[in-house]
Amino acid sequence: MNDAAALSIAIIGGGPTAVALLESLIRSRDTISPDVSLDVTVFDPTPHPWSGHSFAPDRPEALTNTYTNTMSVRHWQPEHVEIWLKANGYAELAGNNFAPRSIIGQYFQDSAQLAASRLEGFVFIREQVTGLSVVDDHVRLYTQNGDNTFDYAILTVGRSDKFDPYRMEGQENFCIRPYPLKDALAGVDPDEQIGIIGTGLTAVDLVIALKADRHRGRITLMSRNGLLPAVRPPSLEYELQRFTVKAIEESAAANGGVSLEDLVHLVHDELHHAGTSPEPLMEEIFPSRYGIDRLRHQLKHIDGGKKAYSILIKTLLVLQDAWYFLNPEDKTRATGLHHIYSSLCCPMPRHRAVQILDLAEANRLDVVRGVKSVAKAAHGQFVAVAADHPPLHFDRVFSAGSSGNAPDPVAIPLVDSLLRSGQGRAHPFGGIDVERRTSRLLDTYSRPQPRLYAVGTMTSGAFQVLNGYSVLRLRTGHIADAILKHGEASRNCRSRHRALAAVLEDD
Ligand SMILES: Cc1cc2nc3c(=O)[nH]c(=O)nc-3n(C[C@H](O)[C@H](O)[C@H](O)COP(=O)(O)OP(=O)(O)OC[C@H]3O[C@@H](n4cnc5c(N)ncnc54)[C@H](O)[C@@H]3O)c2cc1C
Structure with a gap:
């Protein structure tokens, strides 16, 4: 030194x-x-x-x-x-x-x-x-x-900050970087049909900005799983008591690592300690609804399950340590649940969820899942192919997915x-x-x-x-x-x- x-x-x-x-x-x-x-x-x-x-x-x-x-x-x-x-x-x-x-x-x-x-x-x-x-x-x-x-x-x-799963960088009217929004949205005609690759928080930012610009053309959000960010529950004053770094360290020391089951057990313990149960979270963790359907359901029920959900979000602060100790097989299993985790633990503000639902109910926005490809066709428009869906056509496409x-x-x-x-x-x-x-x-x-x-x-x-x-x-x-x-x-x-x-x- x-x-x-x-x-x-x-x-x-x-x-x-x-x-x-x-x-x-x-x-x-x-x-x-x-x-x-x-x-x-x-x-x-x-x-x-x-x-x-x-x-x-x-x-x-x-x-x-x-x-x-x-x-x-x-x-x-x-x-x-x-x-x-x-x-x-x-x-x-x-x-x-x-x-x-x-x-x-x-x-x-x-x-x-x-x-x-x-x-x-x-x-x-x-x-x-x-x-x-x-x-x-x-x-x-x-x-x-x-x-x-x-x-x-x-x-x-x-x-x-670049996400280009369909290798479209450089194509006219394809925007690879959604931020700053002021640059990404410059030159958008209000009647254009817009495709947004991604259904996460960045896609939500784009939709809300298009709405502020009084966009009239249809907006389609598309991804493989069609999960929008969940609706953020009201804030809760609560400090984790059971799902703690100390508890995870002790479990890892006793068993030479932790399993997903150990972690789920600790979360359940936490929820019971807080006087609630995992029940309200089940539909969220194992979703049977997607896209706008799920959003509508969440907006209706968010206040009912808010305590359990707020506690789940709080576990975020401990998840780094939990992941560190998780055994490799369970890490692989957990990676397969990443999209659910992202949707739940990176939720959107409620007032934004309401605006998205309003647009969908006015038939100006849709969420499509099972997207397989997006490419520019000879006629100049973009065409997206999704499972169980007729081809979708867009004048302009934004990349709003995550580069992981x-x-x-x-x-x-x-x-x-x-x-x-x-x-x-x-x-x-x-x-x-x-x-x-x-x-x-x-x-x-x-x-x-x-x-x-x-x-x-x-x-x-x-x-x-x-x-x-x-x-x-x-x-x-x-x-x-x-x-x-x-x-x-x-x-x-x-x-x-x-x-x-x-x-x-x-x-
Ligand atoms: C769209 C979006 C919204 C978000 N909103 C929130 C939010 O509301 N709340 C929240 O808690 N989190 C939010 N996040 C998460 C957010 O990314 C982090 O909270 C935070 O911005 C991370 O900051 P960082 O400094 O680690 O990384 P970055 O913001 O990525 O900054 C890293 C810096 O490193 C520099 N760099 C890279 N390589 C080199 C090199 N070789 N030499 C020198 N410099 C280098 C880059 O130029 C960059 O400036 C959001 C993320 C995104 C993408």
Whole structure:
């Protein structure tokens, strides 16, 4: 290290998770080693520092899908975001409300600037990191303009924002990137027949924006399973008592891992403890209704099963640890249920569900499942083929599906370099492997690397559940603690060596 009481830390990726990292590093420093100076460098070539792919400037219809009270950059202070919203004239968006994501993007930017001003050293370098190596207790990062050396590096590189299952990139009137909505929807004729590939939250953003533009043409949302996001239940004040990290750790220690049955048992236990039962969730987990039918049913019954459903959503915070311990066979089984999980645990605001239903009942919107192909025909229109459905014709098609956990293309050279050098190893379920408690990268020999950390998409195989800011920011706390403790231990070790050397010299 350069200085006994200074740590230099590189953060690769300057999106929303990086803001939580800055805050967590300051907090861990203040509690673990208050005398240590923090010198942080963030690398990201983006034109929108701190907003990442999802919270950049855009139209208001690009809305948060979680209540704003989940968006605090401080995992220990949920009200931090509310204080900012109130101070900046957005009091009506605070609490159990939704906000245009660009406003939350402003919150991230302001928070990052404030956090940076509390660090002893801070630089934002607008460059892509293309490689990394650890040499003699130092991490060397490579960009197109040279290299830089640090004590620690944290990867927080996000995921790809491109989804093109039918290889239509470059076709006229095919829009591969739905955001920013203002660009994607520019030039749309109000009478065009619109096809949207995907039935998730991005598709919902597009529909609501088209509605705001008074679109008259028919809108068709299509996917393999035809599941729209479920309807978000009202917020519930409740802290999990049974489905906890501790309970999962104990179960894993006793049985050498956990099974899906163990996890289901814990969820049932939690629901009974809360005075409810899994009954209201059964139709959601094993759906017999799809598309608009399911939406109509949910809107009718959401208040009846709200407690069970709200508790199910809360399990999200523990699911990373649950997945980590899950045995490989059950991981494969659970992967087959991913679309159900996404629909339930990434639900849409109720007022949006009502608007979608209104459009469908006015015969202006449809949801089609069993889609097999979408292609551009010789006559210039797009044609979609779906099971049990006559061919569908569109003037314009938007891609609004999820690239899953495919990494951001900007991150690929870096990840390749880590895997080639053996300083990282691929996880069999995707991404690179990390140690659970610290998020340290595991090398080819399964050794945790105390100088390398990852959070977010790159940890998809290890943690799987990555789609909530509250989940990601929690990990930033673990990483910050691990770095500060390692820094402290290294300093103590060096002091002991110096003392020993002095004694030997005296002798
Ligand atoms: C449409 C959409 C809406 C969402 N809405 C919500 C919501 O309402 N609530 C919620 O909790 N979550 C939401 N999410 C989840 C959301 O993605 C995360 O909460 C959060 O944005 C993740 O931030 P991040 O910093 O990890 O990743 P990103 O936002 O993807 O940022 C990663 C950054 O890393 C940079 N990068 C990549 N590779 C390199 C490299 N090699 N060198 C340097 N920089 C690099 C990229 O340029 C990028 O700026 C939403 C996601 C999407 C897609």
